Amino acid sequence: MKRNYMRWLRNPDLYAGYAFILPWLIGLFVFSLFPIFFSLYLSFTDYDILSSPEWIGLGNYKEMFTDDPRFVKSAKVTLLYVFVSVPLRLSFALGIAVLLNMKLKGSSILRSFYYLPTLMGGSVAVIVMWGQLFGMNGAFNSLLKSLFGIQVSISWITDPSTALGSLIALSVWQFGSAMLIFLAGLKQIPASLIEAAKVDGAPAWQRFIRITLPLLSPVIFFNLVMGIIGGFKVFSEGMILTGGGPHDQTLFYVIYLYETSFRFLHMGYGSAMAWVLLLAVCLLTALVFRSSSLWVHYESKGNG
Structure with a gap:
């Protein structure tokens, strides 16, 4: 040997x-x-970039969970964003994918148009455009007035009650990538199963619930996991449009992490926040994986 x-x-x-x-x-x-392991070390130190790290043990984590209301606020805002935007985005993407799978005339052109927001949605120009659309004198308020006679005198981006909702709408608008993945999954479903259900007299909604959704569940599972991870990383939309305001209503976790680390130079505290984010995403993803045995159907293994 x-x-x-x-x-x-x-x-x-x-x-x-x-x-x-x-x-x-x-x-x-x-x-x-x-950098990964160095940030883990920094999370146990008091480090401001300008001086050497000073070991403080669990001090950053203790302050984070017991004496930092903005940390709690950013966590709540991010969780609300994830739990609202991800299901809405996936539902919208699935609905459009089902319509495109019906082989309607011009569906290939529509597919390209629907994917454009995903290609452009992360750009600064489109984010700024979104702010203009939902501003005080934006196109959305003008549309409400011209079509429904509703006079709205607020900016949907800067009003505390609607700011987060406008960012959720921006996330839902970028549904193209999930739609294409759903569409690819729909095309893999054997047409013979759908035809057999039609012969047996099953209505369309029953065919969708009992055949399409179970066979599409692995694709739904993939999009759900990717959507959750992407939702926790949201940054540019809130940073550019609102800067975390108004009154911290759009203070996403990553925005607060950025401010803590690079604006206030609390790099040790920011590193601790980054590791908490990593553990939270891993935990939530693990829970989704754990639950998959109850609702994800793999054809080779049967249910579960």
């Missing part, structure tokens, strides 16, 4: 392979693994 090991070490192909992947390995250790 030792002889085989030594022969393996003398193999020139081994070193040639490592030479080819050396740039990737350097990037992995220098730009990924080292």
Whole structure:
């Protein structure tokens, strides 16, 4: 066994392979693994970038959960955003995907149009445009007045009662990627099952609930997990449109993390917040995975 090991070490192909992947390995250790573990160390320190880190143990975590109302506020805002925007976005994407799967005339063109918001939705220009649409004198208020005679004198972006809702609407508008994944899943459902249900007299809603949804459940599961992870990372929309305001009504967790770390230079506290976010996302994702045995149907394994 030792002889085989030594022969393996003398193999020139081994070193040639490592030479080819050396740039990737350097990037992995220098730009990924080292910052990750260094941030874990910083989360237990008082560090302001300008001076050396000072070890304080669990001080950052204790302050976070017992003496920081803005942390609690940002966590509540982010959870509300995730639990409202993700189901709405997936429902809207699934509904459009079902319509496009009916082979309507011009569906390929409509598919491209529906995907455009996803391609442009993360850009600063589109976010600014969204602020103009829902501003005091924006197109949305003008539409309400011209079509329904409703005079609205508020800015949906800056009013505390509607600011978060306008950002949720922006998230739902960017449904294109989830729609394409749903559409691909719908095309994998055997048409023979749908035809058999039609012959048996099953109405459309029953075919959708008893055939389409169970066979589409792995795709729903994937989109749900990706939507949850993306929802917790929301940053640019709130930062550009509202800056976390008004009155912290759109203070997303990542915005507060950014302010703490780079505006107030509390890098140790910000690192602790980042690790809490990571653990929260991992926990929620694990719960979704745990529940998948109850509602996700894999054809090769049967239910569960």
